[in-house]
Amino acid sequence: MTRPEHGPAPAGPQSSAPGTRRRRGEPRTYDFRRPTKLSREHVRxxxxxxxxxxxxxxxxxxxxLRAGARLELVGIEQHSYDDYLATLPDTFFMVTFTIEPLAGKGLLAYPLDIAMATVDHMLGGSGAAEQPERPxxxxETTITNHLLGRLLQEFTASFAHIVQLQPELDGLEYxxxxxxxxxxxxxxxxxTFTMAVGSRSGExxxxxxFSSFAAALNNAASPQLSESAQAKRRHAAEALAERLNLVPVEVGVRFTPLEVSSEDLLSLAVGDVLLLRHPSDAPLEVTTNDVTFAYAIASxxxxxxxxxxVPTPYAAQKDTA
Known part of the structure; x- marks a missing residue:
C-alpha cells in the first residue's frame, strides 16, 4: 500500500536503491505491520x-585527509534492519560500534571506494586512482580505525544533549x-548523508x-523544566481554567429529534402538522453543540x-430496579 510523501516526516521502509531520491509527492512503501515510531519531535x-x-x-x-571533504545530512527515516540492509549493494564498507551505556550497536556505512580513497589520502596519495574492491x-584497517575513532568522538559530542555515550569500535564488514x-x-x-572525499561522492x-534511544529521545523532546518554569505553567493552567469557567456556552432544550424523509421535508407547507415521537412522560434533552448532557421538564x-x-432517565430506572 502506498501513501504520498509530505515533507521530512518519518516513514516506513522503502525499497529504493542507495543514492536515489524520491521526487516530492512520489508514493513510498509503508508497512502497516511496523507503524511509525519516530515522532516529529524525535526527528527534530x-x-x-x-x-x-x-x-x-x-x-x-x-x-x-588533507583534501576537500564533505558530509551533509539528507534525511532521517525509520526502517526495519532487514529492510535497511536490502537497500545496500552487495559490497559496502560497514563499521559497527557499541553505544555504551545503551544496549545494542550502531552502524556507519559508506561506499568501499571512498573508504579506500581515505586510506590513499592519509598515505599521501591523491585518491583519484581507481580503488580496489576488496577488504x-x-x-589499512589500522589507519582507517584512527579516522573512525575521531568520527566516533564527534558522534559522542553531537549526541551529548540527548544521551551521554561511550562508543567503541566493534568491527568492520563488507x-x-x-x-x-x-x-x-x-x-x-x-x-542518510551525502559524502564526498576529493573527487569521489556517495551516500x-x-x-x-530505536529501542535503545527511545527513552533518551523522549526526555530530549520534552526536557525537565526548572521549578520556576513549572510554577509559571501551573499559574497559566489555573488562569486558563478560571477563564474557561466564564466562557458563555449556548444550551438548548429539545424534544427527541424526529426523522422524516427528504420528500416529506421538501413538501412541508404552512399548516402541516408533524407528529412528535417524544413520549409524554419522558423528560426533554438539554444539549450543547448537539451533545446531550442533562435532562429537564418544562416549567x-x-x-x-x-x-x-431532573435525574437522567437511565439512572432513575436503575434506582427503581
Whole structure:
C-alpha cells in the first residue's frame, strides 16, 4: 500500500536503491505491520544531533585527509534492519560500534571506494586512482580505525544533549548480510548523508537502534523544566481554567429529534402538522453543540418559561430496579 510523501516526516521502509531520491509527492512503501515510531519531535531532536555530527565530521575528514571533504545530512527515516540492509549493494564498507551505556550497536556505512580513497589520502596519495574492491588489509584497517575513532568522538559530542555515550569500535564488514548490528525485525533510525572525499561522492548512512534511544529521545523532546518554569505553567493552567469557567456556552432544550424523509421535508407547507415521537412522560434533552448532557421538564420561573433539571432517565430506572 502506498501513501504520498509530505515533507521530512518519518516513514516506513522503502525499497529504493542507495543514492536515489524520491521526487516530492512520489508514493513510498509503508508497512502497516511496523507503524511509525519516530515522532516529529524525535526527528527534530535527531536532526539537530546529526547535522552537528555532519559539520564536525566534515572538519575531521578535511583535516585528516588533507583534501576537500564533505558530509551533509539528507534525511532521517525509520526502517526495519532487514529492510535497511536490502537497500545496500552487495559490497559496502560497514563499521559497527557499541553505544555504551545503551544496549545494542550502531552502524556507519559508506561506499568501499571512498573508504579506500581515505586510506590513499592519509598515505599521501591523491585518491583519484581507481580503488580496489576488496577488504582492507591489516595496515589499512589500522589507519582507517584512527579516522573512525575521531568520527566516533564527534558522534559522542553531537549526541551529548540527548544521551551521554561511550562508543567503541566493534568491527568492520563488507557484506551487508553479515553486518549483524541488530535483529532483522528491529526498528532502526537511519540518517542518510551525502559524502564526498576529493573527487569521489556517495551516500553514507548512520544507523542507530530505536529501542535503545527511545527513552533518551523522549526526555530530549520534552526536557525537565526548572521549578520556576513549572510554577509559571501551573499559574497559566489555573488562569486558563478560571477563564474557561466564564466562557458563555449556548444550551438548548429539545424534544427527541424526529426523522422524516427528504420528500416529506421538501413538501412541508404552512399548516402541516408533524407528529412528535417524544413520549409524554419522558423528560426533554438539554444539549450543547448537539451533545446531550442533562435532562429537564418544562416549567416556569417568575412568569418565564423555564426547564427544571431532573435525574437522567437511565439512572432513575436503575434506582427503581
Amino acid at each position: 531532536v535527531l536532526q539537530i544531533a546529526q547535522e552537528a555530527f555532519a559539520r564536525q565530521a566534515t572538519t575531521v575528514l578535511t583535516s585528516m 582492507l588489509t591489516v595496515m 557484506n551487508p548480510q553479515l553486518a549483524q548490528a541488530a535483529a532483522g525485525s528491529d526498528t532502526v533510525m537511519v540518517a 553514507a548512512t548512520l544507523v542507530l537502534p 416556569n420561573h417568575r412568569r418565564r418559561l423555564a426547564a427544571a433539571i
